[in-house]
Amino acid sequence: MKFPPRPIFGFTSRYPGLTNVLANDIEVMEAFEPDSGLPNPVGKQFKGIWDTGASCTVINSHIINELNLKPSGKVKILAVGDNGKVNEYITDTYSINIVLPNKVTIYGVVAAKGEIGGGDALIGMDVITLGDLAITNSNQKTVMSFRTPSVQEIDFVREIDEHNRKIIRANLSEDKRRRERNKRKAEKRKGKKKI
Helix, strand or coil: CCCCCCCCCCEEEEECCCCCHHHHHHHEECCCCCCCCCCCCCEEEEEEEECCCCCCCCEEEHHHHHHHCCEEEEEEEECCCCHHCEEEEEEEEEEEEEECCHHCEEEEEEECCCCCCCCEEECHHHHCCCCCEEEHHHHHHCEEEEEEECCCCCCHHHHHHHHHHHHHHHHCHHHHHHHHHHHHHHHHHHHHHHH
């Protein structure tokens, strides 16, 4: 893989077993421009839950109160409640910066206010689509890795096809491999004759 000529940031979280909640300690602070020359606002540690079903990042009132955040606008939210009922409501938005593990910083996130069970913030698709997210569960342990910006397409099917092709080829007898080689050579010669 060849990386582009610009910085790439990322982190990997390893969980002790299989997990059904992808959570990290994150730092949240009021949004600021790092090159402004002004002092950075104070950030605080919170628990962030990654949610591919959330179109935007959501923070609870605990974060808003602790950081004394001021609303920056309003947004309509659709949330699934009890018995799958969809609730629609208008809520305030807040401009924040989020520092993920390994100091991966996402600037200028417009986060909606909402109450979150099991955490303080939902990291939604607005952040996830800024990079590449991969989740694996090898050896009964969940590993999540995130990088930003996006570097390349991840295609498990392509990897599987290549793996299976090598396995099948390795399991062929020498005689079958010879016949397969001869068949490919014949097809090549036949193709050249048509031209």
